[in-house]
Structures are given as C-alpha cells and as structure tokens.
Amino acid sequence: MATAVVVARLGELYLVGPDGRARSFPRAASRELPAAALPAGLERELRTLPGEVALVADEPGRAEAISAVLGRRLGLATDETLRSARRALPRVARTAERAAVLAHARATLERVLASPEEVLISLAREEERFERAVGREQRAAEAFLAPEQTSLREYAAAWAAVRASLERHHERLRDRLAEQARRVVPNLAALVGERVAARLVAGAGGVEALGRMRGARIQLLGSRRRPSPERGPRFGVLYRADRMEDVPPDRRGAYARSLAALAAIAARADATTRADLSPRLVARRDRRVEQLRARRP
Amino acid sequence: MTPRVRLVPEPRSPRLVRREMRDRTELLTEAVGALPPVYGERWLHVGERAYRQFEPGRSKLSAGLVRGWTGPLPAPGESWLYLGAASGTTASHVADLLGPEGRLYAVERSPRPFARLLALAERWPNLLPVLADARAPRGYAAWVGPALGLYADVAQPDQVAIVRTNAELFLEGAGAPVVLALKTASMGRERDPAGHLEAATRELASFVDLVPSVRLDPFHRGHFLLGGRLRGGAGGPPRSLRPVTRAARPRARRRS
Numbered sequence: 001m002a003t004a005v006v007v008a009r010l011g012e013l014y015l016v017g018p019d020g021r022a023r024s025f026p027r028a029a030s031r032e033l034p035a036a037a038l039p040a041g042l043e044r045e046l047r048t049l050p051g052e053v054a055l056v057a058d059e060p061g062r063a064e065a066i067s068a069v070l071g072r073r074l075g076l077a078t079d080e081t082l083r084s085a086r087r088a089l090p091r092v093a094r095t096a097e098r099a100a101v102l103a104h105a106r107a108t109l110e111r112v113l114a115s116p117e118e119v120l121i122s123l124a125r126e127e128e129r130f131e132r133a134v135g136r137e138q139r140a141a142e143a144f145l146a147p148e149q150t151s152l153r154e155y156a157a158a159w160a161a162v163r164a165s166l167e168r169h170h171e172r173l174r175d176r177l178a179e180q181a182r183r184v185v186p187n188l189a190a191l192v193g194e195r196v197a198a199r200l201v202a203g204a205g206g207v208e209a210l211g212r213m214r215g216a217r218i219q220l221l222g223s224r225r226r227p228s229p230e231r232g233p234r235f236g237v238l239y240r241a242d243r244m245e246d247v248p249p250d251r252r253g254a255y256a257r258s259l260a261a262l263a264a265i266a267a268r269a270d271a272t273t274r275a276d277l278s279p280r281l282v283a284r285r286d287r288r289v290e291q292l293r294a295r296r297p
Numbered sequence: 298m299t300p301r302v303r304l305v306p307e308p309r310s311p312r313l314v315r316r317e318m319r320d321r322t323e324l325l326t327e328a329v330g331a332l333p334p335v336y337g338e339r340w341l342h343v344g345e346r347a348y349r350q351f352e353p354g355r356s357k358l359s360a361g362l363v364r365g366w367t368g369p370l371p372a373p374g375e376s377w378l379y380l381g382a383a384s385g386t387t388a389s390h391v392a393d394l395l396g397p398e399g400r401l402y403a404v405e406r407s408p409r410p411f412a413r414l415l416a417l418a419e420r421w422p423n424l425l426p427v428l429a430d431a432r433a434p435r436g437y438a439a440w441v442g443p444a445l446g447l448y449a450d451v452a453q454p455d456q457v458a459i460v461r462t463n464a465e466l467f468l469e470g471a472g473a474p475v476v477l478a479l480k481t482a483s484m485g486r487e488r489d490p491a492g493h494l495e496a497a498t499r500e501l502a503s504f505v506d507l508v509p510s511v512r513l514d515p516f517h518r519g520h521f522l523l524g525g526r527l528r529g530g531a532g533g534p535p536r537s538l539r540p541v542t543r544a545a546r547p548r549a550r551r552r553s
Contacts, residue, residue: 058439076435082466101402101427105427106415109408109428113412
C-alpha cells in the first residue's frame with residue numbers, strides 16, 4: 001500500500017510521498033515542537049492526498065496534532081518506513097546541521113532549566129554550597145581572631161563587614177529557596193521545612209523521582225556512610241528537618257524513620273495529585289514527636 | 298632535549314594511539330578541538346598534532362581497551378550515536394576518534410551535565426548534543442542523522458532495550474557496530490554482576506553478533522563492555538554511509 005510520511009528533520013517538516021520524493025515545508029518562526037503549528041503548504045498538500053494513500057507521522061505527538069487539524073486519523077510510522085523516509089530527505093550541509101542542532105540544544109536546555117522544579121534544584125544546590133563555604137570561612141575567622149593574635153585585630157572590622165554582606169546574601173537566597181519550595185512541593189515543605197524539602201528534591205533529581213521513592217530511601221537521601229547491615233546511617237538530609245531538635249538525641253533515628261514515611265506520602269501528593277495533605281501530615285508528625293519525648297525513661 | 302615520542306596507532310581506529318613507555322602503556326586520542334582540556338586530562342603535542350590522554354579510570358571505553366576489547370571502534374569519518382553522554386568525558390574522546398569528518402550525536406537526558414556537554418560541543422566541531430531521553434528515540438529523531446555506529450553508556454535497568462530501540466531506528470544496515478558499557482549496579486540486586494552480564498549478553502545476542510565482552514574491573518567496578526555488529530541482511534552499510542577513506546595519511550614524525 002502506498003504510504004506518505006510526515007517527517008521532521010532539523011526543525012523543518014518534510015512530506016515524503018508515495019513516490020519516495022521528499023518535499024520540505026519550512027516552519028515559520030518557531031523551530032520547537034509541538035507540531036500544532038502546521039505549515040499552511042503542508043496542510044494543503046495533505047488535504048489533496050488521495051484517500052487510499054496511508055498517512056503516517058514520525059512521532060506520536062505529531063501524528064496526534066496533525067490528526068486534529070486534518071480530521072483524519074494519522075498512524076505512527078514503523079521503524080522501517082521512517083528509515084526509508086529519512087533516507088529520502090535531502091542531505092544537509094555539515095555547518096547547517098551543526099548550527100541547527102546547537103541552536104535546538106540551547107533552546108531546550110534553557111526551557112528545561114527554567115522550569116520551577118529545576119530552579120528549586122539549582123537553588124538548593126547553591127544554598128548548600130554557600131552554607132558550606134560560609135561555615136568554613138567562619139571557622140577560619142575564629143582561628144584568625146583568637147585573642148593571642150592581637151596584631152591582626154585591625155582586620156576584624158573589615159572581616160565583619162564582609163561577613164555581614166555574606167549573611168545578607170544567604171538570607172536572600174534562603175527566602176527565595178523557601179518560596180520556591182512552597183510553590184513546587186507544598187506538602188513536603190510544610191512537613192520537613194523548606195530547605196530540607198528542597199534538598200530532598202535535589203538529592204532525588206526531581207519531584208517525580210522523589211515521589212516514586214519509598215520512605216526508607218528518603219530517610220537516607222544525602223547520607224554519607226554506605227548502608228551496611230551492621231551499622232548503617234540513620235539520616236541524610238532529614239537530620240536537619242523541622243522538629244528534629246525537639247526529639248531526644250537517642251530517639252532521633254526513630255523520628256527520622258517516621259518522618260521519612262510521612263515525607264514519602266507528602267512527596268507522592270506533590271508529584272501527583274497536588275492535594276493539600278499538610279495539616280494532617282503535620283498533625284501526625286507532631287503526635288510522633290510527643291510520643292518520642294514521652295517515652296524517654 | 299626531550300626524547301622522541303613514539304606513538305603507535307591502533308589499526309581499528311588510527312586516531313587512537315598507544316604510547317609505549319618504560320613501565321606502562323598510555324592511550325591517547327588525537328584531539329579534534331583545541332585547548333583547554335575538557336575535564337583536566339593531559340595533552341601531548343607532537344608536531345602539529347595534539348593528543349589527549351585517554352585514561353581508563355575516567356572512561357569505560359578506555360578501560361575496555363586496556364582490558365583487551367576486540368570489538369569494533371569508532372573510526373575516522375564515521376557518524377556515531379552516543380547515548381548517555383553526560384558531561385562529555387568519554388564523548389569527547391569518541392568524537393576525537395571520529396575525526397573532523399565524522400559526527401557524534403550525543404544524547405543526554407539530565408539538564409545539568411548537558412549544560413557542560415553543550416559548552417564542550419560549542420568548541421568541539423564534530424560533537425552534536427541532543428537533550429532528550431534515550432528511551433524515546435522518536436522524540437529526538439529529528440535532530441539525529443543516520444548513524445553508522447552506536448555507543449551506549451546509559452546505566453539504566455533497561456539499558457539493553459534502550460540500545461535495541463535506538464539501533465533499530467538509527468543504525469543503517471547489518472554489520473553496524475554496537476558498543477554497550479554495561480553497568481550491572483543499575484540492574485538491581487537480585488543477581489550478581491556475572492548474572493546480569495549473562496542476562497544482558499543473551500538479550501543483546503538476539504540482534505547483535507557479539508564479540509567477547511570484557512570486564513572493566515578494577516577501573517570501573519561491576520561494569521562490562523560488550524557489543525559487536527548488528528545482525529541483519531547481507532551486505533554492509535549503504536555506500537553513502539561508508540567512512541570517508543583517505544589516502545594513507547603521511548605520518549608526521551617531526552621532532553617535538
């Protein structure tokens with residue numbers, strides 16, 4: 001049976017007809033999917049195709065979009081059909097291909113990195129790096145300003161100014177992070193705190209990935225020691241979760257376990273339904289904290 | 298005066314050279330791009346050519362070569378598809394092997410390493426990066442041209458299936474080289490590495506004529522390099538895709 005194939009290559013759309021010849025239909029402005037913007041020439045061409053010619057597209061999304069415009073069902077090209085259609089496409093000069101691929105790569109990267117989730121991950125990593133750096137500076141400065149180093153006292157004021165500016169920056173960073181976390185993972189942020197929620201998302205690699213994790217995995221996200229049957233780590237990022245300080249030190253492992261289980265529920269809600277479970281989860285968390293405090297001998 | 302550097306090209310891929318030294322052998326690839334180093338590797342300049350050290354500890358392909366990989370390699374003038382390029386450490390060396398006439402379509406899913414891959418691609422003239430998930434080849438087919446070979450380092454539980462769908466869509470003709478760096482640690486803990494290797498070998502053997510796989514320990518624990526040539530009808534790749542053969546290049550043996 002005769003088949004016509006709609007194929008995209010380097011931002012242009014081609015129609016490879018039953019005769020095996022390719023015709024190109026340049027897209028107007030945007031090189032990006034979705035294929036909803038069907039070039040007018042291509043649409044005309046597709047409408048004039050006789051009914052007995054099977055019409056297929058290279059990609060499910062494109063088949064869908066063209067079907068909607070045309071009012072005629074488009075199939076998905078098989079690997080073999082698509083390969084022979086691609087062979088019929090005109091050869092692209094090396095430099096043109098390179099320019100198109102790089103432009104597309106830049107555009108997709110920019111789009112992906114601008115998503116709220118990726119912004120949250122970037123902020124979480126930046127905040128973590130910054131906190132480490134500031135802590136290191138702090139210790140260095142304390143040694144530097146020890147009482148016996150009186151000859152260096154005069155630098156103290158200058159250093160204090162630097163430190164104040166660093167702290168202002170850190171404050172701003174934390175505010176932005178908290179706001180972003182409340183937006184992207186509201187339940188998790190309410191349960192464990194904004195900063196820890198952001199670090200959990202960064203550690204998992206995304207909200208969806210975090211939503212697929214079990215509590216046991218969340219409990220150990222960001223932990224350094226290798227899990228072993230005899231003596232594994234009890235917390236990773238969760239060590240700095242909300243209300244951890246309210247729990248006696250010898251019960252913190254237990255709290256981390258319970259909190260991780262609740263965090264798994266919160267993450268799942270944030271990744272899927274976006275329902276607001278936070279009051280119930282926070283209530284359960286607080287009940288658990290009270291239990292752990294009460295059980296202290 | 299520096300002693301003369303003796304570089305022995307690899308017959309399967311002449312841009313890969315071995316440098317015999319008194320106590321060890323180093324692998325190097327002839328650079329396609331210019332300095333600075335891509336990831337802190339050492340560069341060696343011999344006459345007008347620049348070579349980059351190809352360290353087995355950093356790259357699974359290099360480890361495979363050190364451990365005696367007998368399978369196909371990227372050769373100058375070919376187009377290859379690279380799945381799981383990450384920030385481009387190994388991909389830059391594969392691009393080196395393909396030479397300035399070749400093309401390397403490098404697919405990576407994760408945006409952060411991809412940012413570094415893109416920065417590398419801007420100055421590595423035969424590297425073409427694509428930000429996409431290798432599981433869905435239809436999604437990026439528009440940005441990948443016909444490929445002669447496939448190298449995959451995807452570290453996913455379904456890595457062999459990913460190789461298969463990509464090979465079926467992009468590789469032209471039987472005999473196309475397929476190389477897979479298998480990470481057994483991402484295939485679950487129900488089996489040990491040897492068990493995973495056996496399962497992956499069986500799965501891959503259904504569409505690839507395999508050469509003996511090599512273990513990448515101690516450079517990469519629990520990793521294997523396997524692959525061979527795509528099975529299929531008779532005849533090699535179409536004429537248009539055969540590598541550009543050039544007359545034997547004069548071997549520059551200038552004093553450095």
